[in-house]
Ligand code: KIV
């Protein structure tokens with residue numbers, strides 16, 4: 001089993017092979033994901049909600065992110081590990097340099113940050129310096145207060161055009177991956193076809209190059225699970241079987257089903 005790199009993921013996109021991403025936060029889950037062949041691990045700032053009990057991701061700090069990236073890296077030396085840049089840690093390009101460095105040195109292979117056009121120059125500068133970047137468009141939870149809640153994005157024509165434009169700008173800036181969260185399936189498909197980097201969907205239909213779910217949702221730990229998620233533990237019975245079922249269902253195009261998607 002060879003370590004997953006950005007090249008592995010580009011090759012999979014080119015060959016039309018779906019890959020699997022799980023947002024998780026600790027060493028034993030990371031080890032289980034390695035056993036199950038999960039390609040990408042996201043140490044998401046969702047940990048503010050899923051692990052730390054906050055209402056949103058705004059309170060998450062660099063120290064939280066580093067603590068969890070280090071734990072995940074200790075548990076898994078095969079999957080590609082992405083670490084989220086927390087709220088306001090990349091408000092300027094200079095801040096992004098300093099904070100992305102810390103996340104990479106904690107053991108991540110890539111950083112993820114939210115936003116489009118305004119962050120494209122930062123993405124260019126990070127990638128030029130050897131730090132791969134995953135973009136994140138659609139529902140960007142760090143902007144929950146500006147968006148007025150956790151809601152589907154890109155439903156009107158103006159928003160859809162802007163999202164497509166943002167995606168192309170991130171692609172041109174050298175981003176290596178793009179998360180699309182809570183986006184109408186048709187728009188996510190259009191963006192996926194328009195960019196060279198692989199796209200990872202969550203509530204973005206089945207046409208993205210990959211899917212991501214949060215481990216808490218996969219295992220039924222979330223009190224009010226979002227529409228796009230699925231509790232795989234109910235059918236699968238134990239944790240490894242749940243991860244394997246999720247992984248198989250993504251690869252075979254069974255997950256997401258229409259009830260997990262938006263239009
Ligand atoms: O923080 C996170 O887990 C994420 C994913 C849901 C994409 O950003």
Ligand code: NA
Nearest residue numbers: 044045046084
């Ligand atoms: Na996140």
